[in-house]
Amino acid sequence: MSDFSKPNSFTQPLFDQLRRHPKRLVFPEGEDVRILQVAAKFVELGLGVPILLGRRERIFAMAAEEGISMQFVRVIDPERSSDFPLFCSRLDRIERYRGLSGVDVEGMVAKPHYFAAMMVQYGQADACLGGNQVAAAGVFRPLLHLIKPDPQVPRVFAVTVMTSETLPNFGEDGVLFLADTGLIPEPTVGDLASIAAETGMLAHHHLGRRARVALLSHSNHGSSPTEGALKMKAAMALAREKVSVDDCDIDGEIQVDVALNPESARVKLPEVASKPRADVLVFPSLDAAHISMKLLRHLGGAESYGRIIRGLTRPAGQVPRTATVEMILGTAAALGVEAIQYRELYPNSVL
Numbered sequence: 105m106s107d108f109s110k111p112n113s114f115t116q117p118l119f120d121q122l123r124r125h126p127k128r129l130v131f132p133e134g135e136d137v138r139i140l141q142v143a144a145k146f147v148e149l150g151l152g153v154p155i156l157l158g159r160r161e162r163i164f165a166m167a168a169e170e171g172i173s174m175q176f177v178r179v180i181d182p183e184r185s186s187d188f189p190l191f192c193s194r195l196d197r198i199e200r201y202r203g204l205s206g207v208d209v210e211g212m213v214a215k216p217h218y219f220a221a222m223m224v225q226y227g228q229a230d231a232c233l234g235g236n237q238v239a240a241a242g243v244f245r246p247l248l249h250l251i252k253p254d255p256q257v258p259r260v261f262a263v264t265v266m267t268s269e270t271l272p273n274f275g276e277d278g279v280l281f282l283a284d285t286g287l288i289p290e291p292t293v294g295d296l297a298s299i300a301a302e303t304g305m306l307a308h309h310h311l312g313r314r315a316r317v318a319l320l321s322h323s324n325h326g327s328s329p330t331e332g333a334l335k336m337k338a339a340m341a342l343a344r345e346k347v348s349v350d351d352c353d354i355d356g357e358i359q360v361d362v363a364l365n366p367e368s369a370r371v372k373l374p375e376v377a378s379k380p381r382a383d384v385l386v387f388p389s390l391d392a393a394h395i396s397m398k399l400l401r402h403l404g405g406a407e408s409y410g411r412i413i414r415g416l417t418r419p420a421g422q423v424p425r426t427a428t429v430e431m432i433l434g435t436a437a438a439l440g441v442e443a444i445q446y447r448e449l450y451p452n453s454v455l
Contacts, residue, residue, distance in 0.1 A: 108145055108429060108430055108433065109407070109430045112267050112269065112278070112407065113267060113269075113277050113278050113279055114265060114267045114278075114279045114310070114407075114409065114434070114438075115267075115409075115433075115434045115437060117310070117312075118310075118434070118437035118438055118440070118441050119149055119151060119437060121440075121441050121444060122149075122150075122151040122152060122437055122440045122441060122444075123149070123150045123151065125444045126150065126151060126152035126153070126440075127151070127152040127153075127230040127231065127439075127440040127443045127444070128152055128153045128154075128155060128228075128229045128230045128231075129146065129152060129153075129154055129155065129229065129230065129231055129232070129233060129436050129439065129440060130154075130155040130156075130157065130220045130223050130224065130228075130229040130231070130232045130233075131143070131154065131155065131156050131157065131220075131232070131233055131234065131236075131436075132157045132216035132217045132219070132220040132232065132234040132243075133157070133158070133216065133234055133235075133236050133237040133238065134156030134157045134158035134163055134179065134216075135158040135159065135162055135163055135166065135237075136236050136237055137166060137170055137172075138236060138427070138428075138429045138432060139156060139236060139432065140156075140163070140166060140167050140170065140172045140174075141170075141172060141429045142154070142429055142432045142433045142436060143156060143174075143177045144172050144173045144174070144177070145429075145433055146433065146436065147173070147175065147176045147177060148173075151436075151437060151440060152230075152440055153176060153177075153178060154177050154178070154436075155177075155178045155179075155180060155223070155229055156177060156178065156179045156180070157179075157180055157181075157182060157216040157219060157220060158179070158181065158216065159181055160179050160180075160181050160184075163179050164179070180219075182213065182214050182215075182216060182219035183214045185219070187222075187223075187228060188213060188214075188219075191213045191219065191222045191226075192209045192210050192213050194222065194226070195207075195209045195212060195213055195218075195222070195250075196209045198250070215246070216234075217234055217238070217242060217243060217245075217246040217247075218246045218249075218250065220232040220234065220246070221246040221247050221249070221250040221251055221420075222250055224251060224418045224419075224420065225250055225251050225252065225418060230419065230440065230443035231418065231419035231420060231421070231436075231439035231440060231442065231443045232247075232419075232420050232421075232439075233420070233421045233422070233423065233432070233435055233436050233439055234422060234423075235421075235422040235423045235424060235425065235427070236423055236425060236427055236432060237425060238425070239425075240286060240411075240422055240424075243422040244286070244287065244413075244422065247413060247416065247420050248260060248416075251416045251417060251418050251420065252416070252417045252418075253415060253416060253417065254414075254415050254416060254417050257298055257302060257414065257415035258294055258295065258298050258415075259287070259288055259291075259295055259298070259415060260287055260413060260414065260415035260416060261283060261284035261286065261287050261288055261291075261295070261298075261299050261302075261413075261414055261415060262283070262284055262285050262286030262287050262410065262411035262412065262413050262414065262422070263281055263282065263283045263284070263285065263303050263306060263410055263411060263412045263414055264281075264282045264283075264285040264286075264393075264397050264408055264409070264410045264411050264412075265279065265280070265281055265282075265310075265408075265409040265410050265412065265434075265438065266279070266280045266281075266282060266397070266400055266401070266406045266407065266408050266409070267279050267280075267406060267407045267409075268400075268404065268405070268406040268407065270405065271400075271404050271405070271406060272365075273364040273365045273381055274364075274381075274406070275364070275381050275382065275383050276316075276380045276381050276383060277311065277383075279310075279311070279383065280382075280383065280384075280385060280400075280406075281303050281306060281307045281315075281383060281384045281385070282384075282385050282387070282393055282396065282397055283299045283300075283302075283303040283384070283385070283386055283387070283393065283414075284299050284386075284387070284390060284393055285390070285393045285394055285397050285410075285411055286390070286394075286411045286413075286422065287390070287413075288390060289389065289390045289391075290389055290390070291388075291389070291390075293335055293338045293339045293342060294339075294342065296319065296335070296336065296339035296343070296386060296388070297339045297340075297342035297343040297346065298343075298346070299386055300317050300319055300339060300340070300343035300354055300356075300384070300386045301343045301346035301347045301352070301354070302414050302415070303317065303384045303386065303414070304317040304343075304347055304351065304352035304354060304384050305347060305351060305352065306412070306414065307352075307383045307384050308351045308352060309445060310438075310441070311383060314350060314351060314352065314353060315351070315352050315353070315383045315384055316352075316353045316355070316379060316380055316381070316382045316383050316384070317343070317352055317353065317354040317355065317382065317383070317384040317386060318355055318356060318358055318360075318363035318364075318382035318384065318385055318386065319336045319337075319339055319340045319343070319354070319355070319356025319357055319358070319386045320336070320356070320357070320358065320359070320360050320363065320385055320386060320387055320388065320392075321333045321336045321337075321356065321357035321358065321359065321388065322359065323336075323357050323358075323359070324357070324358050324359055324362055324372055324373050325337075325357065325358065325373060325375075332388055333357045334357075335388070336356050336357035336386075336388055337356060337357045339356065339386075340354055340355065340356035340357065353379065355376060355379070355382075356386070358373065358376070359372065360385065362376065363381070363382040363385065364381050364382055365381075366381070407430065407431070407434070408431055409431060409434040409435045409438055410422070410423070410435050410438065411423075412435070412438055412439065412442070417446075418446065419439045419440075419442035419443045419446060420439070421435050421436075421438070421439050423435055
């Protein structure tokens with residue numbers, strides 16, 4: 105089995121919480137050695153029950169070839185599952201309700217990502233994580249199609265959590281939450297405010313303390329009154345109305361060095377120099393967020409977890425096809441902890 109890194113300041117608390125409240129994680133792309141390794145580690149750590157979708161014979165053959173334990177790992181072939189007819193019936197009703205006809209519901213439900221989304225939506229799993237073998241759109245499309253949106257969040261977006269023990273100024277605890285890294289190319293003021301507030305609350309939940317949120321720009325508090333800077337400033341004001349000051353401190357528009365480096369803040373914006381380093385970075389566009397995420401990972405060597413998808417009523421996430429076993433395990437654990445929170449927020453839900 106591949107080596108797993110020692111738990112860090114982000115993953116260790118996740119593992120501790122999941123040992124107390126184990127969850128069921130479904131992996132749509134189960135025919136992947138990395139997923140087999142993650143599933144075995146998930147069981148070994150006592151985090152819950154991994155559910156792998158794919159051809160049962162193929163998955164067990166791969167595990168035997170690699171010497172990976174499959175004890176307490178569930179394997180489901182969607183078309184052979186006892187839930188297949190039920191899911192087909194439910195999807196047929198959904199499509200008819202939407203006014204669509206002629207949809208090949210059996211063909212859709214047979215696809216692992218659609219089957220996984222149905223499992224999570226109808227309480228057969230607590231969260232799902234895909235992307236290790238398919239492009240991001242192949243993960244997002246079924247989730248957005250089948251999992252109910254959160255009415256409190258205007259648009260679905262994605263958060264990437266990054267950690268580093270060596271890079272300077274990497275948040276207060278060596279953890280940064282980056283948003284939106286996956287879904288909204290050009291967010292509006294309202295989108296940015298929602299992203300800032302929701303990601304701030306996500307950081308507050310995981311860090312267990314007040315989170316500092318920075319809406320990033322080339323400008324510092326009006327130093328360059330461009331349209332983009334004014335948009336981030338307006339989003340900051342709107343985001344502050346959405347959260348408790350005890351949970352999040354939201355600031356913007358500010359430059360990234362001012363948000364993260366106290367020395368830069370003292371020179372450029374003394375009024376914020378006494379504040380802790382930002383925990384959450386909100387970017388003005390998907391391009392800016394995605395490029396920054398890739399630079400931190402591939403040049404800076406930061407560990408990356410997610411994307412964690414926000415704005416749905418069930419926990420779900422996506423990892424890149426280049427994901428390491430460490431990244432997949434950490435992201436799965438983060439989604440499991442999100443499922444704990446969802447249970448607390450919606451005690452009467454089937455989740």
